Amino acid sequence: MSQSLLLSSPPHSGPTSPGTSALQTRSREHRGALEHLAERLLLRALGQLEIGCLLLRHESRELRFGAVHPDFPAPVVVQVDSARAYVDLCFGGSIGAAEAYARGLWSSPEPEQVARIFARNAPVLWKLDGGLGRLVQPASRLTHALRRNTLRGSRRNIEAHYDLGNAFYACFLDDTLSYSAAVFESAEQPLRDASLNKLERVCRKLDLKPDERLMEIGTGWGALAIHAASRFGCRVTTTTLSQEQYRLARLRVREAGLDDRVEVLLRDYRELPELVRTAGRFDKLVSIEMVEAVGHQYLAEYFSVCEQLLAPDGLMLIQAITMRDKRFEAHKHNVDFIKRYIFPGSCIPSLGALASACARTDLKLIGLEDISGHYALTLRHWRERFMARRAEIAALGYGEEFLRLWEWYLAYCEGGFRERYIGNAQLLYEGPQRRAAAPLTPTSAIRLEGAP
Incomplete structure (x- = not known):
């Protein structure tokens, strides 16, 4: 008889048999x-x-x-x-x-x-x-392999993380609901201001102009789309696979009075090229910390789709969590707790892997800014906010093991970015027919803790 059966047997009032006692002792x-x-x-x-x-x-x-x-x-x-x-x-x-x-x-x-x-x-x-x-x-x-980012698998993997509930994320994100690295002008700058600063810098790097068409792959909760449309007057098409994000992003767009400038889609990025056949290519393209969800098997396809969407003289900005090339091969095939419990189907790319995937297109990398130190500070803010509102999160119905797993996840990532074990970068690409000079956006002059 197995130990599990012994432990699951119904209690009885009689004495424990010598055999049972011996098994439990062993x-x-x-x-x-x-x-x-x-x-x-x-x-x-x-x-x-x-x-x-x-x-x-x-x-x-x-x-x-x-x-x-x-x-x-x-x-x-x-x-x-x-x-x-x-x-x-x-x-x-x-x-x-x-x-x-x-x-x-x-x-x-x-x-x-x-x-x-x-x-x-x-x-x-x-x-x-x-x-x-x-x-x-x-x-x-085996579990990770079964979570490959096929069209069906991607939707399931995204839902596993982003559909935990909008109220959950609102407890520790700032009110822009930006779930990506902020960029701080000083270590004392409030998180919300740093998030807005990041959004502004992204838009300026893209040199957005009024009435230009911007494609965003990875809506989040609509922070960038709303900022780009309201501040720069462009027209934004943005897509997500998360039902929760889709509903709230549409509501936030409506509340901002931007229904005529922002269209929120519930589509996989691989389904987007059909938009080109009906409405033409986009002047600019942006994707903030979405490429990690693509999976290493699909990086080349991801860049191919981006090339199909972007006008030949356009600009594209990708913000990506990265790891060193030396560790990428092992990372592709191994599973850590983030792949297992936090982001199923994910794979953090290396800069070399991104370059290799992009090399199959006519897109050209023209700028790279490392913002790893800023992510460490962003994560510290998130963790402090998470812990300050822990009881409120628990009251939403999340169990103790879930809360402790997220405590460790936020701390683990903060430590990784502070030590530069993982990095974060903004990469700017141009189409093959672009001749205009890229806008000058100087790197922040401050040196944050954890930055090189």
Whole structure:
């Protein structure tokens, strides 16, 4: 009889049989032995930390790993509340770490610092994911493969993230509902102002003119479309696959009095070229942090569609989360907790992967601005707002594990951007017949924490 059947058997008032008692005892012994093995292996891996100090507390023990550093001047506390956490981290890698955090098996008052230390000491993270963590990868890869961004799969994947509920996102985004990196003029600038600054900079880089036609791939909740139409007088066609975003974006456009200038579509980007046959190509094209949802198998097709949509003398701006080319091949085939739980079907591209996909078109890259440091600050704002309104989010019906998973997600991403383990860039492209000089939009002169 399996342990699961024993645990699920109905309670009875009679005495426990000797056989049952023995099975339960052996089960506890086996579980204890596994936890002990996982603890030894995990502590051995943590012993290779060099930069930054983790102070691990479990029961009455306190262990130090690594060393303080000018970038990490104080130890970062990790509280282990269950030995099961060792098993999850040792055998599950980054996915196991997220799952254990979500279940409350470990915690930290500074989770973003934990993420920073592992990003700075990347070989330790790779060892956790590439050692015994490989045991979970076959199943995770199969799940991820089943989430490929086909026409049907893309809609399902987008709905899994963006249809969590507009009220949920409104709790931690600013009132522009911008769910992408803001650009700060100073570290003290309010988030809303930095979001508006980003929207303005994007529009100016595109050199938008009144009555020009702008295509946006990835509506979000309509922030850029509304800004471009109201501030620059252009006509915007924007598309999303999220039912929730579609409904709210249309409402916001209507409330802004822009029904005659902004058209919101519920279509896959691959279905957009048919618009060209009826209305011609677009003067400008923009896509803000949507390319990560395309999937590496479809990057070339994505750029091909963009080329079909854009006028030969047009400009296109893509804002993208990126990773280093050196890690991209492994990233394509492995599954981390963000792919598993946050953005199913996603794949963060490298700049090289974007360049390779674009090289199959006549589009030309004419400008690139790295805004990674700005994303770290954006995420800090989101996480602070999320934690400040945590009870309100819970009252919307979201469970404790979901809330803790999102706490870790926001902290994990903030740490990754601060350490430049992942990046964010705005890339400006021109069509083959464009001869006008690109508008000059100087990079922000400030140096934000986490920026190079």
